[in-house]
Amino acid sequence: MAGLGKKISILGNLVKYVNNGSKRLSSHFVYHPDNEAPVAGETSKMNMMQAINNAMDLTLKSDPTAVLFGEDVGFGGVFRCALGLQEKYGKDRVFNTPLCEQGIAGFGIGLATAGATAIAEIQFADYIFPAFDQLVNEAAKARYRSAGQFACGGLTVRAPCGAVGHGGLYHSQSPEAFFAHAAGLKVVVPRGPIAAKGLLLACIQEQDPCIFLEPKILYRSAAEEVPVDSYTLPLGKAQVLREGDAATLIAWGTQVHVLLEVAEMAEERLGVRCDVIDLMSILPWDVDTVCNSVKKTGRCLIAHEAPLTAGFGAELAATIQEECFLHLEAPVARAAGWDAPFPHVFEPFYLPDRWRCFDALQRLLAYDQQ
Amino acid sequence: MKLLNEHSYDPIPIYRVIDNNGEVIERTEEPRIDNETLLNMYKTMVQLNQMDKILYESQRQGRISFYMTNYGEEGIHVGSAAALLPQDMVFAQYRELGVLLYRGMTVTEIINQCYGNHEDPGKGRQMPVHYGSKQRNIATLSSPLATQMPQAVGAAYAFKRAPNNERCVICYFGDGAASEGDAHAAFNFAATLQCPIILFCRNNGYAISTPTSEQYRGDGIAARGPALGLHTIRVDGTDALAVYRAVERAREIAIQNKPVLIEAMSYRVGHHSTSDDSSAYRPVEEIQKWTQEENPVQKLKLYIEGKGLWNSDTEKQFAKEARDIVLRTMQQAEKKKKPHWKEMLEDVYYDMPPHLQKQMNQMEKHLKKYKEHYPLDQFQSE
Numbered sequence: 001m002a003g004l005g006k007k008i009s010i011l012g013n014l015v016k017y018v019n020n021g022s023k024r025l026s027s028h029f030v031y032h033p034d035n036e037a038p039v040a041g042e043t044s045k046m047n048m049m050q051a052i053n054n055a056m057d058l059t060l061k062s063d064p065t066a067v068l069f070g071e072d073v074g075f076g077g078v079f080r081c082a083l084g085l086q087e088k089y090g091k092d093r094v095f096n097t098p099l100c101e102q103g104i105a106g107f108g109i110g111l112a113t114a115g116a117t118a119i120a121e122i123q124f125a126d127y128i129f130p131a132f133d134q135l136v137n138e139a140a141k142a143r144y145r146s147a148g149q150f151a152c153g154g155l156t157v158r159a160p161c162g163a164v165g166h167g168g169l170y171h172s173q174s175p176e177a178f179f180a181h182a183a184g185l186k187v188v189v190p191r192g193p194i195a196a197k198g199l200l201l202a203c204i205q206e207q208d209p210c211i212f213l214e215p216k217i218l219y220r221s222a223a224e225e226v227p228v229d230s231y232t233l234p235l236g237k238a239q240v241l242r243e244g245d246a247a248t249l250i251a252w253g254t255q256v257h258v259l260l261e262v263a264e265m266a267e268e269r270l271g272v273r274c275d276v277i278d279l280m281s282i283l284p285w286d287v288d289t290v291c292n293s294v295k296k297t298g299r300c301l302i303a304h305e306a307p308l309t310a311g312f313g314a315e316l317a318a319t320i321q322e323e324c325f326l327h328l329e330a331p332v333a334r335a336a337g338w339d340a341p342f343p344h345v346f347e348p349f350y351l352p353d354r355w356r357c358f359d360a361l362q363r364l365l366a367y368d369q370q
Numbered sequence: 371m372k373l374l375n376e377h378s379y380d381p382i383p384i385y386r387v388i389d390n391n392g393e394v395i396e397r398t399e400e401p402r403i404d405n406e407t408l409l410n411m412y413k414t415m416v417q418l419n420q421m422d423k424i425l426y427e428s429q430r431q432g433r434i435s436f437y438m439t440n441y442g443e444e445g446i447h448v449g450s451a452a453a454l455l456p457q458d459m460v461f462a463q464y465r466e467l468g469v470l471l472y473r474g475m476t477v478t479e480i481i482n483q484c485y486g487n488h489e490d491p492g493k494g495r496q497m498p499v500h501y502g503s504k505q506r507n508i509a510t511l512s513s514p515l516a517t518q519m520p521q522a523v524g525a526a527y528a529f530k531r532a533p534n535n536e537r538c539v540i541c542y543f544g545d546g547a548a549s550e551g552d553a554h555a556a557f558n559f560a561a562t563l564q565c566p567i568i569l570f571c572r573n574n575g576y577a578i579s580t581p582t583s584e585q586y587r588g589d590g591i592a593a594r595g596p597a598l599g600l601h602t603i604r605v606d607g608t609d610a611l612a613v614y615r616a617v618e619r620a621r622e623i624a625i626q627n628k629p630v631l632i633e634a635m636s637y638r639v640g641h642h643s644t645s646d647d648s649s650a651y652r653p654v655e656e657i658q659k660w661t662q663e664e665n666p667v668q669k670l671k672l673y674i675e676g677k678g679l680w681n682s683d684t685e686k687q688f689a690k691e692a693r694d695i696v697l698r699t700m701q702q703a704e705k706k707k708k709p710h711w712k713e714m715l716e717d718v719y720y721d722m723p724p725h726l727q728k729q730m731n732q733m734e735k736h737l738k739k740y741k742e743h744y745p746l747d748q749f750q751s752e
Contacts, residue, residue, distance in 0.1 A: 071577070071578070071580065072577075072578045072579045072580055074579065074580075074584075074651075075579040075650055075651040076650070078578065078645070078646075095584075096579075096580045096584045098546075098549035098580075098584070098585050098586065099515060099546040099547065099549040099550060099577050099580070099585065100549045100550050100551060101550075102550075102551050103549075103551075126513070126514070127514055127515075129514075130550065130551060130552070165435075166435035166436060166497065167497070168495070168496050168497035168500070168513075169495070169496060169497075169512070169513070170497075170512065170513035170514060171497065171513065308729070309725065338714065338715060338726075338729050338733070339715075339718065339725065339726055339729060340714060340715050340718045340726070341495070341718070343494070343495045343714045344435075344486055344494060344495055344496050344497050345486035345494035345495075345708045345709070346494065346495070346708075346711055346713070346714035348744055348745055349711045349714055349733065349737075349744065350714060353743075355736070355740045355743050356736060359736060359739070359740070
């Protein structure tokens with residue numbers, strides 16, 4: 001379990017003033033760092049981009065078959081996650097590919113099938129769809145269709161995802177639900193640097209192909225004391241970040257920080273404490289941790305940036321009501337993006353922000369009083 | 371037995387009309403363009419440069435969230451746009467603002483789109499530079515690369531089937547986008563289905579940080595054309611007159627339902643976008659060389675000055691006019707509110723389905739209760 005911890009209020013990056021005097025805030029959440037490291041030993045302050053860089057550096061150092069590739073990774077990648085790695089390990093191990101996501105995915109599957117460790121970077125999760133055929137029809141099914149003779153467990157596909165303040169339709173998407181529907185893949189979303197390093201190393205070492213979605217707004221704004229040695233966090237396991245018995249709040253990625261704030265608001269304004277769960281792995285997901293919590297609290301709110309209809313919250317809600325029906329005091333609630341493409345100027349109205357989540361929690365708590 | 375390779379054929383030559391001094395190389399190749407059109411072409415370049423300069427700076431100041439400049443490709447924009455007809459349809463990528471300006475998109479519409487205010491024809495839904503104009507036959511841009519290519523081919527096929535068709539389609543894409551699967555699909559469909567389309571590749575040497583040496587082998591994008599059944603030409607993209615002649619000829623061919631591939635060689639003088647710093651991956655000397663020696667604006671300027679149509683006074687005056695209109699428009703655009711928040715949920719479908727109506731009602735209720743937490747004063751109200 002990750003530490004409880006003092007939160008550090010960092011209101012995004014900059015506050016910019018525009019002619020008409022109103023402020024443009026660049027983030028909708030307050031970052032809550034982990035204050036406890038998952039392993040003992042020396043730590044170093046790293047932001048999430050640096051933690052990911054560190055995980056890949058450790059991999060390239062210890063695994064001679066490991067290669068990292070994608071668009072623009074040679075100079076460090078557009079988010080600098082690959083910074084310095086081509087210089088350190090050479091162009092045959094860290095390299096640019098042509099601009100072709102279906103090629104990147106297919107090439108990665110082949111590398112992994114031939115026994116190499118392949119870290120494939122897709123520049124933005126919004127651009128992963130040309131690779132969908134390779135990932136869903138090939139990567140996910142290779143082990144199954146060959147009865148284990150062939151598999152591409154050595155493949156990890158990384159992509160920046162999620163709202164960033166101004167990304168609009170094609171630089172803000174959270175596509176986890178599309179991939180959650182492809183048995184054979186693992187899908188993982190970190191909430192910060194410590195989680196990112198441990199989960200990414202776990203994905204790279206995993207015997208199954210993994211999709212690692214990195215909330216891009218956290219690359220710079222999230223910093224923690226990250227252990228410098230190699231360590232993994234278990235896939236398929238959620239973490240309970242706060243404890244309480246009033247309700248269970250579930251999210252992943254950036255949204256975890258929104259719910260942590262909502263839990264604080266609930267304590268201050270309503271005098272109640274909630275369990276806050278970071279799901280961490282979308283596929284497979286930790287049914288036991290979630291259901292144990294909901295059986296305790298009887299009320300559940302799931303929040304995700306991705307649109308409501310058929311978002312991953314729907315799968316969680318369906319399973320929770322199956323497993324916890326007699327323990328529920330209210331229907332499982334979801335706060336999510338609206339069922340529209342991710343808009344540019346309307347982002348503040350689109351996201352399931354602290355007020356939509358807090359309001360949903362209030363209604364959840366008041367349900368049996370209606 | 372003989373195997374062929376990329377050295378088996380001479381590289382496809384680069385067609386030019388004027389040299390770096392704006393002098394016509396071969397008189398018989400000089401296009402016949404009337405003076406008004408020539409001036410329009412040049413003025414569009416100047417207007418484009420002013421817009422790029424000011425809008426890039428405005429992103430740096432936090433006034434708009436993002437911008438992409440067009441430096442180095444002005445010749446491609448005006449040369450191609452001037453050879454098309456208004457009824458032709460344009461599908462583009464994101465670095466074609468000169469084409470849009472030439473075809474009549476106003477500085478106002480463009481700046482409104484960048485600000486995403488309520489006068490933006492796109493209703494503030496997309497990032498800056500994602501322009502579109504139905505009345506000017508410019509399909510609204512999207513960020514994913516090369517997706518517009520097979521779409522453009524399909525649109526061309528629809529035109530072909532219309533009675534008495536006189537429209538063709540032009541589709542712009544970059545050297546990087548040409549590596550996408552969609553590009554291959556577009557070439558192949560255009561040829562097999564005999565579509566009236568000009569596929570126009572802006573080869574500017576880079577895809578963000580990736581130089582063409584890491585993007586492809588073989589003789590560029592042009593060599594793929596004949597291999598897939600397309601009429602093909604490679605041109606000097608910094609020579610607006612060469613581009614004009616190529617597109618003029620391509621249009622004649624395309625309108626006979628024979629698709630054409632044009633590869634225009636140029637150089638991306640600016641950064642990829644406001645999110646990029648190209649000094650991280652290329653030497654400044656390289657940029658300077660292209661800016662000084664192969665400058666499309668300079669070349670066309672020398673040509674029209676040579677014809678007595680332009681001089682340093684008209685240059686100074688027009689540059690100032692162009693700058694002033696951008697600054698004035700920006701000041702106005704900033705004051706305009708963003709569209710009503712309900713526009714966030716419109717146009718998802720033709721008719722709004724019940725579940726979306728329900729979500730709109732939920733948000734309306736939510737905003738009544740929590741209005742002080744939302745920037746409603748920046749948006750239009752009822």
